[in-house]
Amino acid sequence: MRGPDEGRSDPGGDAAEQELRVLLERITPHPAAPDGRLGQVRERIQRRRRRRIAGVALLSGALVALSSTLLPNVVRPENVEARPADRTSPEPAGPGTGTTAPTAPSDPTSPTAADRISKKRFPELSGLVLQVPGGWHSLALPAQPRLGMRAEGFVANVPITKPPRPCDGAGWTPCQPVQNLPADGVVVTLVRWQVDTLSDKVLRHGEKPREDEEVDIECLASGGSVSYSASIGNAPEPDTIVSANICMGADVPKKTFAETMNLIENAAFAAPERAKQPGGAK
16 A cells, blocks of 8 residues: 555655756856848858958959069060061060160071071082081082092081092092981081083982982091982082082981981072173173
8 A cells, every 4th residue: 555645746856846947047058040141241241251352352452563573574475475576677675665666686606597597609519509517517629620520519517627639548648528427417518510421311310319318428437327319410610510429327307417418409600700801890
């Protein structure tokens, strides 16, 4: 059996529990309403955006000021180089400046100077004229009939020296203008011939360079690895041509090879000068 107080609620316990609940509610922080929190977040985002816009504007202003100082100095050399210089009528450097753009001095070591073509005339070779690339060397030797030596000319992309004439190659005597031809070296030997057994076609048009089946013996003696033979026609004298022997090293660059072939292809003879007659008449 249960006692008389069993099954009843304790009024004192309920009151204590209620007071504890009220105390907990008071000390527990209540978060702001959802709308309030969204407003606070929105305000923070707007403040950050305003600060970013102000920072970007400040940075843009600094970059504009810097570019106005540096960009003219960067762009000006490119414009001057891209525009060909006119020495006869210089253009103003800029509108309203009243000054002329400076002309860069020529540099003999620059690629422009190296690619420059100069005309070289060989009077002993019937007035032969060659368009020699910049940096190449040339040498002319007159004919020596008593020694059986014909008129000769030499063109090379390496330094050349005057060989002795006559030369039989005995001992250490060098017979060619270039000794120990480097791998990228080229030397062209030109000889004037006057014979009556050549065809009219060869006399008129000459012969284009063709590779020799066997390397020329003089080319081998100079250190060359491959040789070409050609002839230059349309000489002013009758029955006359100029032969061209091309000696190359083992590793000639494509540009040098093309320059050599153009040298032969563009060869021509200058018109002979007429002798002045007595009294100044020509």
